[in-house]
Amino acid sequence: MSSSTHSVVIVGYGGMGSYHAKLILDNTRLKVTGTFDVLASRREASQNDGYPAYESYEAVLGDPAVDVILIATPNDVHKELVISALKHGKHVICEKPVTMYVKDFEEMMAVAEETGRVLMVHQNRRWDEDFRIIKEMYDKKTIGDLFQIESRVHGANGIPGDWRHLEAYGGGMLLDWGVHLLDQFVFMIDSKITSVTSRLSFILGDEVDDGFDAVLEFENGVTAIVEVGTTNFITLPRWYVKGTEGTAVIEDWSLTGRSVVQNHEVGKIEPKPIKAGVGLTKTMAPPSEEATLTEALPKAFEHESSFYDNFAAVVEGTAEPIVKNSEVLRVLNLIENVFKSARTREVIKDFDTYEPKK
Ligand code: NAD
Known part of the structure:
Protein backbone atom coordinates (compact mmCIF):
# COMPACT_ATOMS: atom_id res chain seq x y z
CA MET A 1 0.00 0.00 0.00
CA GLN A 123 -18.47 9.10 16.63
CA ASN A 124 -19.86 9.75 13.17
CA ARG A 125 -22.88 11.75 14.28
CA ARG A 126 -20.62 14.77 14.82
CA TRP A 127 -20.96 15.00 11.02
CA ASP A 128 -24.80 14.90 11.01
CA GLU A 129 -26.11 18.04 9.31
CA ASP A 130 -28.84 18.68 11.90
CA PHE A 131 -26.19 18.69 14.64
CA ARG A 132 -23.84 20.88 12.60
CA ILE A 133 -26.63 23.46 12.18
CA ILE A 134 -27.22 23.56 15.95
CA LYS A 135 -23.46 23.86 16.59
CA GLU A 136 -23.36 26.76 14.13
CA MET A 137 -26.21 28.45 16.03
CA TYR A 138 -24.42 27.83 19.33
CA ASP A 139 -21.04 29.15 18.14
CA LYS A 140 -22.34 32.11 16.09
CA LYS A 141 -25.17 33.04 18.48
CA THR A 142 -27.65 33.36 15.59
CA ILE A 143 -30.56 33.47 18.08
CA GLY A 144 -28.45 34.90 20.90
CA ASP A 145 -26.80 32.73 23.54
CA LEU A 146 -28.35 29.29 23.54
CA PHE A 147 -29.29 28.48 27.12
CA GLN A 148 -31.53 25.44 26.64
CA ILE A 149 -30.86 22.79 24.03
CA GLU A 150 -33.24 19.86 23.70
CA SER A 151 -32.05 16.90 21.62
CA ARG A 152 -34.40 13.99 20.99
CA VAL A 153 -34.63 10.89 18.88
CA HIS A 154 -37.95 9.10 18.90
CA GLY A 155 -38.84 5.80 17.27
CA ALA A 156 -41.76 3.43 17.62
CA ASN A 157 -40.06 0.16 16.74
CA GLY A 158 -38.70 -0.91 20.12
CA ILE A 159 -35.10 -2.07 20.55
CA PRO A 160 -33.82 -3.53 17.25
CA GLY A 161 -31.91 -6.77 16.65
CA ASP A 162 -30.78 -9.38 19.14
CA TRP A 163 -27.74 -8.42 21.27
CA ARG A 164 -29.04 -4.86 21.87
CA HIS A 165 -31.66 -6.39 24.25
CA LEU A 166 -29.01 -7.90 26.52
CA GLU A 167 -26.91 -6.25 29.22
CA ALA A 168 -23.97 -8.65 28.79
CA TYR A 169 -23.46 -7.37 25.21
CA GLY A 170 -23.68 -3.71 26.19
CA GLY A 171 -27.27 -3.41 24.96
CA GLY A 172 -29.85 -0.72 25.72
CA MET A 173 -30.54 2.68 24.24
CA LEU A 174 -28.26 4.76 26.48
CA LEU A 175 -25.29 2.79 25.11
CA ASP A 176 -26.70 2.98 21.59
CA TRP A 177 -28.24 6.34 20.61
CA GLY A 178 -27.38 7.89 23.98
CA VAL A 179 -23.67 7.74 23.19
CA HIS A 180 -24.16 9.79 20.01
CA LEU A 181 -26.40 12.47 21.56
CA LEU A 182 -24.19 12.94 24.61
CA ASP A 183 -21.06 13.00 22.43
CA GLN A 184 -22.57 15.85 20.39
CA PHE A 185 -23.00 17.94 23.55
CA VAL A 186 -19.49 17.22 24.83
CA PHE A 187 -18.10 18.22 21.41
CA MET A 188 -20.21 21.40 21.14
CA ILE A 189 -20.14 22.91 24.61
CA ASP A 190 -16.76 23.97 25.94
CA SER A 191 -17.79 23.98 29.59
CA LYS A 192 -17.73 21.62 32.56
CA ILE A 193 -20.88 19.57 33.26
CA THR A 194 -21.92 20.48 36.79
CA SER A 195 -24.77 18.02 37.26
CA VAL A 196 -26.79 15.27 35.62
CA THR A 197 -30.25 13.91 36.42
CA SER A 198 -31.74 11.03 34.48
CA ARG A 199 -34.34 8.32 34.21
CA LEU A 200 -34.22 5.13 32.17
CA SER A 201 -37.35 3.57 30.69
CA PHE A 202 -38.19 -0.14 30.64
CA ILE A 203 -41.58 0.03 28.89
CA LEU A 204 -40.91 -3.04 26.76
CA GLY A 205 -39.86 -5.25 29.66
CA ASP A 206 -36.30 -5.82 28.48
CA GLU A 207 -33.43 -6.17 30.97
CA VAL A 208 -31.86 -3.05 29.38
CA ASP A 209 -33.27 0.44 28.95
CA ASP A 210 -35.46 1.03 25.89
CA GLY A 211 -35.00 4.78 26.29
CA PHE A 212 -33.95 7.46 28.73
CA ASP A 213 -34.06 11.14 29.47
CA ALA A 214 -31.28 13.16 31.02
CA VAL A 215 -30.84 16.78 32.04
CA LEU A 216 -27.27 18.10 32.00
CA GLU A 217 -26.32 21.43 33.52
CA PHE A 218 -23.15 23.12 32.26
CA GLU A 219 -21.06 25.61 34.23
CA ASN A 220 -21.61 28.26 31.52
CA GLY A 221 -25.38 28.23 32.17
CA VAL A 222 -26.47 25.92 29.33
CA THR A 223 -29.02 23.22 30.11
CA ALA A 224 -29.20 20.19 27.83
CA ILE A 225 -32.22 17.94 27.73
CA VAL A 226 -31.53 14.63 26.02
CA GLU A 227 -34.16 12.04 25.28
CA VAL A 228 -34.19 8.71 23.45
CA GLY A 229 -37.45 6.81 23.03
CA THR A 230 -38.39 3.66 21.14
CA THR A 231 -42.12 3.64 21.90
CA ASN A 232 -43.03 7.07 20.49
CA PHE A 233 -45.74 6.75 17.83
CA ILE A 234 -45.87 10.54 17.64
CA THR A 235 -42.44 12.17 17.67
CA LEU A 236 -41.26 15.44 19.18
CA PRO A 237 -38.82 17.58 17.14
CA ARG A 238 -35.22 16.34 16.75
CA TRP A 239 -33.99 19.68 18.19
CA TYR A 240 -35.74 22.47 20.10
CA VAL A 241 -33.41 25.26 21.23
CA LYS A 242 -33.93 28.46 23.15
CA GLY A 243 -31.64 31.46 22.87
CA THR A 244 -31.65 34.87 24.50
CA GLU A 245 -33.01 36.36 21.21
CA GLY A 246 -35.27 33.63 19.91
CA THR A 247 -36.26 30.00 19.54
CA ALA A 248 -35.41 27.42 16.87
CA VAL A 249 -36.61 24.01 15.90
CA ILE A 250 -35.38 21.24 13.62
CA GLU A 251 -38.24 18.83 13.14
CA ASP A 252 -36.62 15.77 11.62
CA TRP A 253 -33.81 14.28 9.49
CA SER A 254 -35.08 16.17 6.43
CA LEU A 255 -33.97 19.34 8.31
CA THR A 256 -37.36 21.02 8.19
CA GLY A 257 -37.14 23.83 10.69
CA ARG A 258 -37.03 27.54 11.45
CA SER A 259 -35.89 30.16 13.91
CA VAL A 260 -38.16 32.84 15.29
CA VAL A 261 -36.39 35.90 16.70
CA GLN A 262 -37.36 39.23 18.22
CA ASN A 263 -37.78 42.02 15.65
CA HIS A 264 -35.86 44.80 17.38
CA GLU A 265 -36.92 47.38 14.78
CA VAL A 266 -40.53 47.10 15.90
CA GLY A 267 -39.96 47.09 19.65
CA LYS A 268 -42.21 45.51 22.21
CA ILE A 269 -45.88 45.09 21.24
CA GLU A 270 -48.30 44.40 24.03
CA PRO A 271 -49.87 40.98 23.35
CA LYS A 272 -53.64 40.76 23.03
CA PRO A 273 -55.35 38.33 25.42
CA ILE A 274 -56.53 35.07 23.81
CA LYS A 275 -59.07 32.53 24.92
CA ALA A 276 -57.16 29.44 26.04
CA GLY A 277 -59.27 26.48 27.10
CA VAL A 278 -61.99 27.87 29.27
CA GLY A 279 -59.82 30.77 30.40
CA LEU A 280 -58.21 33.92 29.07
CA THR A 281 -54.45 34.57 28.83
CA LYS A 282 -52.11 37.31 27.72
CA THR A 283 -48.97 35.52 28.99
CA MET A 284 -49.44 32.58 26.63
CA ALA A 285 -50.76 34.53 23.64
CA PRO A 286 -48.57 34.02 20.54
CA PRO A 287 -46.17 36.90 19.79
CA SER A 288 -47.60 39.33 17.25
CA GLU A 289 -46.29 38.82 13.71
CA GLU A 290 -44.81 42.35 13.56
CA ALA A 291 -42.78 41.73 16.73
CA THR A 292 -41.00 38.65 15.41
CA LEU A 293 -39.04 37.50 12.38
CA THR A 294 -39.20 33.96 11.09
CA GLU A 295 -35.90 32.95 9.54
CA ALA A 296 -34.44 29.94 7.79
CA LEU A 297 -31.95 27.87 9.74
CA PRO A 298 -28.30 28.84 9.21
CA LYS A 299 -25.99 26.82 7.01
CA ALA A 300 -24.26 24.03 8.91
CA PHE A 301 -20.60 24.47 9.87
CA GLU A 302 -18.22 22.15 7.98
CA HIS A 303 -15.65 19.84 9.56
CA GLU A 304 -12.25 20.17 7.90
CA SER A 305 -12.53 16.60 6.63
CA SER A 306 -14.59 13.43 6.68
CA PHE A 307 -14.14 10.93 9.52
CA TYR A 308 -12.13 8.54 7.32
CA ASP A 309 -9.89 11.25 5.81
CA ASN A 310 -9.21 12.61 9.27
CA PHE A 311 -8.32 9.12 10.51
CA ALA A 312 -5.89 8.60 7.60
CA ALA A 313 -4.29 12.00 8.27
CA VAL A 314 -3.91 11.19 11.98
CA VAL A 315 -2.22 7.87 11.05
CA GLU A 316 0.11 9.83 8.73
CA GLY A 317 0.82 12.36 11.49
CA THR A 318 -0.54 15.32 9.51
CA ALA A 319 -3.70 16.12 11.55
CA GLU A 320 -5.14 16.06 15.02
CA PRO A 321 -8.10 13.69 15.51
CA ILE A 322 -11.52 15.35 15.24
CA VAL A 323 -12.79 12.67 17.63
CA LYS A 324 -10.37 12.91 20.54
CA ASN A 325 -10.01 10.06 23.01
CA SER A 326 -10.18 12.55 25.88
CA GLU A 327 -13.70 13.47 24.68
CA VAL A 328 -14.70 9.82 24.32
CA LEU A 329 -13.49 9.20 27.89
CA ARG A 330 -15.52 12.17 29.11
CA VAL A 331 -18.66 10.79 27.45
CA LEU A 332 -18.11 7.37 29.07
CA ASN A 333 -17.77 9.07 32.46
CA LEU A 334 -20.98 10.98 31.75
CA ILE A 335 -22.76 7.74 30.79
CA GLU A 336 -21.65 6.03 34.01
CA ASN A 337 -23.18 8.98 35.87
CA VAL A 338 -26.40 8.94 33.82
CA PHE A 339 -26.79 5.27 34.88
CA LYS A 340 -25.95 6.23 38.48
CA SER A 341 -28.53 9.04 38.59
CA ALA A 342 -31.22 6.74 37.18
CA ARG A 343 -30.34 4.03 39.72
CA THR A 344 -30.09 6.27 42.79
CA ARG A 345 -32.72 8.82 41.68
CA GLU A 346 -30.29 11.54 42.67
CA VAL A 347 -28.78 14.56 40.99
CA ILE A 348 -25.12 13.63 40.41
CA LYS A 349 -22.56 16.41 40.74
CA ASP A 350 -18.79 16.90 40.67
CA PHE A 351 -17.99 14.01 38.32
CA ASP A 352 -16.72 15.99 35.33
CA THR A 353 -13.10 17.07 35.65
CA TYR A 354 -13.09 18.94 32.31
CA GLU A 355 -11.46 22.39 32.13
CA PRO A 356 -12.68 24.68 29.30
CA LYS A 357 -10.16 25.54 26.58
CA LYS A 358 -11.26 29.13 25.99
P1 NAD B 1 -24.76 -6.50 14.08
O1 NAD B 1 -25.29 -7.50 15.05
O2 NAD B 1 -25.56 -6.18 12.86
O3 NAD B 1 -23.31 -6.94 13.56
C1 NAD B 1 -22.31 -7.38 14.44
C2 NAD B 1 -21.50 -8.46 13.73
O4 NAD B 1 -20.37 -8.78 14.54
C3 NAD B 1 -22.27 -9.76 13.53
O5 NAD B 1 -22.22 -10.15 12.18
C4 NAD B 1 -21.57 -10.76 14.45
O6 NAD B 1 -21.57 -12.09 13.95
C5 NAD B 1 -20.16 -10.18 14.49
N1 NAD B 1 -19.36 -10.58 15.65
C6 NAD B 1 -19.74 -10.75 16.94
N2 NAD B 1 -18.68 -11.05 17.72
C7 NAD B 1 -17.59 -11.04 16.91
C8 NAD B 1 -16.21 -11.27 17.12
N3 NAD B 1 -15.73 -11.56 18.33
N4 NAD B 1 -15.39 -11.21 16.05
C9 NAD B 1 -15.86 -10.94 14.80
N5 NAD B 1 -17.17 -10.73 14.55
C10 NAD B 1 -18.03 -10.76 15.59
O7 NAD B 1 -24.49 -5.19 14.92
P2 NAD B 1 -24.34 -3.71 14.35
O8 NAD B 1 -25.65 -3.03 14.38
O9 NAD B 1 -23.59 -3.74 13.07
O10 NAD B 1 -23.45 -3.03 15.49
C11 NAD B 1 -22.06 -3.29 15.55
C12 NAD B 1 -21.36 -2.12 16.24
O11 NAD B 1 -21.57 -0.94 15.47
C13 NAD B 1 -21.89 -1.81 17.63
O12 NAD B 1 -20.83 -1.38 18.44
C14 NAD B 1 -22.85 -0.65 17.40
O13 NAD B 1 -23.01 0.18 18.53
C15 NAD B 1 -22.16 0.07 16.27
N6 NAD B 1 -23.06 0.86 15.41
C16 NAD B 1 -22.69 2.13 15.11
C17 NAD B 1 -23.49 2.91 14.30
C18 NAD B 1 -23.04 4.31 13.97
O14 NAD B 1 -23.77 5.04 13.29
N7 NAD B 1 -21.86 4.72 14.39
C19 NAD B 1 -24.68 2.39 13.77
C20 NAD B 1 -25.01 1.07 14.07
C21 NAD B 1 -24.19 0.31 14.89
Missing part, protein backbone atom coordinates in the same frame (compact mmCIF):
# COMPACT_ATOMS: atom_id res chain seq x y z
CA SER A 2 1.22 3.51 -0.73
CA SER A 3 1.59 5.87 2.22
CA SER A 4 -1.73 7.53 1.40
CA THR A 5 -3.84 4.37 1.00
CA HIS A 6 -4.33 2.28 4.11
CA SER A 7 -5.54 -1.28 3.96
CA VAL A 8 -8.53 -1.84 6.26
CA VAL A 9 -9.99 -5.11 7.51
CA ILE A 10 -13.50 -4.88 8.96
CA VAL A 11 -14.10 -7.13 11.96
CA GLY A 12 -17.82 -7.77 12.48
CA TYR A 13 -19.48 -7.75 9.06
CA GLY A 14 -23.03 -7.11 10.29
CA GLY A 15 -25.22 -4.06 9.79
CA MET A 16 -22.61 -1.41 10.54
CA GLY A 17 -19.57 -3.35 9.30
CA SER A 18 -21.09 -3.78 5.85
CA TYR A 19 -22.19 -0.11 5.86
CA HIS A 20 -18.59 0.96 6.55
CA ALA A 21 -17.50 -1.13 3.54
CA LYS A 22 -19.96 0.81 1.33
CA LEU A 23 -18.91 4.20 2.71
CA ILE A 24 -15.18 3.48 2.38
CA LEU A 25 -15.72 2.68 -1.33
CA ASP A 26 -15.92 6.46 -1.87
CA ASN A 27 -12.76 7.16 0.12
CA THR A 28 -9.40 7.51 -1.57
CA ARG A 29 -7.18 7.02 1.48
CA LEU A 30 -8.68 3.87 2.97
CA LYS A 31 -9.38 0.63 1.12
CA VAL A 32 -11.25 -2.36 2.53
CA THR A 33 -9.15 -5.42 1.71
CA GLY A 34 -11.00 -8.01 3.76
CA THR A 35 -13.29 -8.82 6.66
CA PHE A 36 -13.66 -11.23 9.52
CA ASP A 37 -16.86 -12.30 11.26
CA VAL A 38 -17.42 -15.15 13.72
CA LEU A 39 -20.50 -16.18 11.72
CA ALA A 40 -19.91 -18.25 8.58
CA SER A 41 -23.02 -16.68 7.00
CA ARG A 42 -21.55 -13.19 7.37
CA ARG A 43 -18.18 -14.33 5.99
CA GLU A 44 -20.08 -15.67 2.98
CA ALA A 45 -21.97 -12.36 2.64
CA SER A 46 -18.64 -10.56 2.64
CA GLN A 47 -17.23 -12.81 -0.11
CA ASN A 48 -20.41 -12.18 -2.14
CA ASP A 49 -19.89 -8.43 -1.72
CA GLY A 50 -16.36 -8.80 -3.07
CA TYR A 51 -14.39 -8.65 0.18
CA PRO A 52 -12.27 -11.73 1.00
CA ALA A 53 -13.13 -13.10 4.45
CA TYR A 54 -10.37 -14.20 6.82
CA GLU A 55 -11.01 -17.50 8.62
CA SER A 56 -9.96 -16.23 12.08
CA TYR A 57 -9.11 -13.02 13.92
CA GLU A 58 -5.58 -14.37 14.44
CA ALA A 59 -5.18 -14.53 10.66
CA VAL A 60 -6.09 -10.82 10.41
CA LEU A 61 -3.69 -9.90 13.22
CA GLY A 62 -0.89 -11.93 11.62
CA ASP A 63 -1.26 -10.42 8.13
CA PRO A 64 1.47 -7.77 7.64
CA ALA A 65 -0.47 -6.27 4.69
CA VAL A 66 -3.21 -5.06 7.07
CA ASP A 67 -2.65 -1.50 8.33
CA VAL A 68 -5.99 -0.80 9.99
CA ILE A 69 -8.56 -2.92 11.81
CA LEU A 70 -12.08 -1.53 12.01
CA ILE A 71 -14.09 -3.07 14.86
CA ALA A 72 -17.85 -3.25 14.23
CA THR A 73 -18.87 -6.09 16.53
CA PRO A 74 -21.30 -5.93 19.48
CA ASN A 75 -20.02 -3.68 22.26
CA ASP A 76 -18.89 -6.28 24.81
CA VAL A 77 -15.98 -7.56 22.69
CA HIS A 78 -14.63 -4.17 21.51
CA LYS A 79 -12.05 -3.98 24.31
CA GLU A 80 -10.29 -7.31 23.75
CA LEU A 81 -10.37 -6.97 19.95
CA VAL A 82 -8.99 -3.41 20.05
CA ILE A 83 -6.21 -4.25 22.51
CA SER A 84 -4.99 -7.24 20.51
CA ALA A 85 -5.11 -5.23 17.26
CA LEU A 86 -2.98 -2.46 18.79
CA LYS A 87 -0.54 -5.00 20.24
CA HIS A 88 -0.12 -6.47 16.75
CA GLY A 89 0.87 -3.06 15.43
CA LYS A 90 -2.44 -2.20 13.74
CA HIS A 91 -4.15 1.17 13.81
CA VAL A 92 -7.76 0.89 14.95
CA ILE A 93 -11.13 2.44 14.21
CA CYS A 94 -13.63 1.25 16.80
CA GLU A 95 -17.38 1.60 16.71
CA LYS A 96 -19.18 3.43 19.49
CA PRO A 97 -19.53 2.89 22.37
CA VAL A 98 -15.82 2.08 22.39
CA THR A 99 -16.53 0.15 25.59
CA MET A 100 -18.93 0.45 28.49
CA TYR A 101 -16.67 1.68 31.29
CA VAL A 102 -14.12 4.43 31.87
CA LYS A 103 -11.57 2.00 33.35
CA ASP A 104 -11.70 -0.23 30.25
CA PHE A 105 -11.17 2.69 27.88
CA GLU A 106 -8.28 3.93 30.03
CA GLU A 107 -6.64 0.50 29.53
CA MET A 108 -7.24 0.70 25.78
CA MET A 109 -5.81 4.22 25.59
CA ALA A 110 -2.73 3.09 27.54
CA VAL A 111 -2.09 0.30 25.01
CA ALA A 112 -2.46 2.77 22.11
CA GLU A 113 0.06 5.02 23.85
CA GLU A 114 2.54 2.17 24.51
CA THR A 115 2.32 0.82 20.96
CA GLY A 116 2.26 4.23 19.26
CA ARG A 117 -0.76 3.19 17.18
CA VAL A 118 -3.85 5.31 16.45
CA LEU A 119 -7.12 4.39 18.16
CA MET A 120 -10.06 6.47 16.97
CA VAL A 121 -13.72 5.97 17.85
CA HIS A 122 -16.37 6.27 15.16
